[in-house]
Amino acid sequence: MKKRALCVLILLILLASQSGCEQSDLDTVMPKVSPGVTDQEIVLGSSLALQGHASFLGTQTLRGALCYINYVNDNGGIHGRKINITAYDDSYDPPKCLANTQKLIIDDKVFALFCYVGTPTTVKILPLVEEARIPLVGMFTGANALRDPFNAYVINVRASYYQETRAAVAHLLKDLGLSKIAVFYQYDAFGFDGLTGTELALKEFNLAPVAGGSYIRGTMEVTEGLNKIIGSGAEAVVMIGTYDPCAKFIRLAVERGYNPVFYLVSFVGAEELARRLAAQRDITVIMSQVVPPPEGGQPKSLLEGETGYVTLLNKYFPDDKPNFVGFEGYINARVLVEGLDRAGRDLTREGFIAAVESIQNYALGSDLEISFGSDDHQGLDQVYFTLLENGEFVLVQDWTEIEKEISARKPGAAPPEEISQRP
Numbered sequence: 001m002k003k004r005a006l007c008v009l010i011l012l013i014l015l016a017s018q019s020g021c022e023q024s025d026l027d028t029v030m031p032k033v034s035p036g037v038t039d040q041e042i043v044l045g046s047s048l049a050l051q052g053h054a055s056f057l058g059t060q061t062l063r064g065a066l067c068y069i070n071y072v073n074d075n076g077g078i079h080g081r082k083i084n085i086t087a088y089d090d091s092y093d094p095p096k097c098l099a100n101t102q103k104l105i106i107d108d109k110v111f112a113l114f115c116y117v118g119t120p121t122t123v124k125i126l127p128l129v130e131e132a133r134i135p136l137v138g139m140f141t142g143a144n145a146l147r148d149p150f151n152a153y154v155i156n157v158r159a160s161y162y163q164e165t166r167a168a169v170a171h172l173l174k175d176l177g178l179s180k181i182a183v184f185y186q187y188d189a190f191g192f193d194g195l196t197g198t199e200l201a202l203k204e205f206n207l208a209p210v211a212g213g214s215y216i217r218g219t220m221e222v223t224e225g226l227n228k229i230i231g232s233g234a235e236a237v238v239m240i241g242t243y244d245p246c247a248k249f250i251r252l253a254v255e256r257g258y259n260p261v262f263y264l265v266s267f268v269g270a271e272e273l274a275r276r277l278a279a280q281r282d283i284t285v286i287m288s289q290v291v292p293p294p295e296g297g298q299p300k301s302l303l304e305g306e307t308g309y310v311t312l313l314n315k316y317f318p319d320d321k322p323n324f325v326g327f328e329g330y331i332n333a334r335v336l337v338e339g340l341d342r343a344g345r346d347l348t349r350e351g352f353i354a355a356v357e358s359i360q361n362y363a364l365g366s367d368l369e370i371s372f373g374s375d376d377h378q379g380l381d382q383v384y385f386t387l388l389e390n391g392e393f394v395l396v397q398d399w400t401e402i403e404k405e406i407s408a409r410k411p412g413a414a415p416p417e418e419i420s421q422r423p
Helices: 002-018 023-029 055-074 094-107 119-124 126-132 161-175 189-203 223-232 243-255 270-276 309-316 324-343 349-357 399-409 416-421
Strands: 041-048 082-089 112-114 181-186 211-215 236-240 261-264 284-289 362-365 368-370 384-389 392-395
Touching: 041 055, 041 094, 055 082, 055 309, 055 324, 082 094, 082 324, 094 112, 094 119, 094 126, 119 126, 119 189, 161 189, 161 236, 161 261, 161 284, 161 384, 161 399, 181 189, 181 223, 181 243, 189 236, 211 223, 223 243, 236 243, 243 261, 243 270, 270 284, 270 324, 270 384, 270 392, 284 399, 309 324, 324 349, 324 362
Parallel strands: 041 082, 041 112, 181 211, 181 236, 236 261, 261 284
Antiparallel strands: 284 384, 362 368, 384 392
16 A cells, blocks of 8 residues: 555656646645654754753753643643654753754754753754744743744743843832842843843833843852942842852842842742752842742642643652742643644644644633734733742732831831831
8 A cells, every 4th residue: 555655656746747847736746744743753852951050940941841741642642643852951051052953953853942941042043943944932031032023933931031020120119119220140141131121121210220240151250240239239139140140149248238139030940049048037039930839829720630730740750849940841831732732633833833823812720821823922921929938939919018028127227016017
């Protein structure tokens, strides 16, 4: 039967060539086969930090995604195909990420790129994505460069850093009454993105950062930046970096008697930062998140039950504790699988992108919906705020309580008991 089908195909090609048909006619005769797709599997590629100073972010993003993908594979896959991820370590290094991506596209011939981690690494591969016309889905970065200008092959799930910093600046000014804001940032595309987002947010209030300090990616050289910021008398510091240097900055600041409000964007990694600040007391550390709390929060249907993140993480990675980073990876996988399912059995890259664009008001939980469109490749816009309390980040419920704590620490302030009794 297979031999007969092959003969028919050869005959059709010969007839087409003899008749001088156009390329479009040949495409009809010979349907395009998407790389990375066979009768049994769909192969995806990922480059992310699995070793080095950002390894927690990479491993948890990947495991969060895999816990759902493993569940899907164990239950028959998508239209009879299993999803397999070929993942390479880039140690949060842009040149390594670029080399990994070239290998994934050219040698491994993956169908799509998935769950990349970091701004400097992911932005580096955008020319390859354009050239190969390959989908890039669900990145752990809120970089504006992945959103503007619009890229038809880039599918963002989470909110952007601009959205995070804009919401944070509004809370710092309106709810906490702080107007002297400095920025501490990683000196690369990630840090510049957060710096720009903060500057734009402050500009809406006719303000600008009172100081800026930076450090080189992959180092712990934070002292020079700390000196600049302490000298400015900033009441709050917006921090755009990874967990190790940010934790060192905070510890050194407190040691020197400098105790502003420390605000950090989601990429920092809440759990690892909390672990490094476990010994610190009487500090205010706020972090924005782009997914709800992965434990004890809402929507519970997205956390518990047969397909919930907490349930599946416990099943496939029982040694891991639920965390914001992994939860985001899990949500990325939910979007990926929904797109593959909608694309159908005749899977192509263009068909997959069209399928993702068709996702409208897709309910992941009772209060979490994802929507895309032909000119909108970002599924979520929500920003949540968490506060470091007793060694973990918990959802901010009342900003007035934070304002009271800040006021109580100011020189000459009334004791907390007296403040709490005031009308």
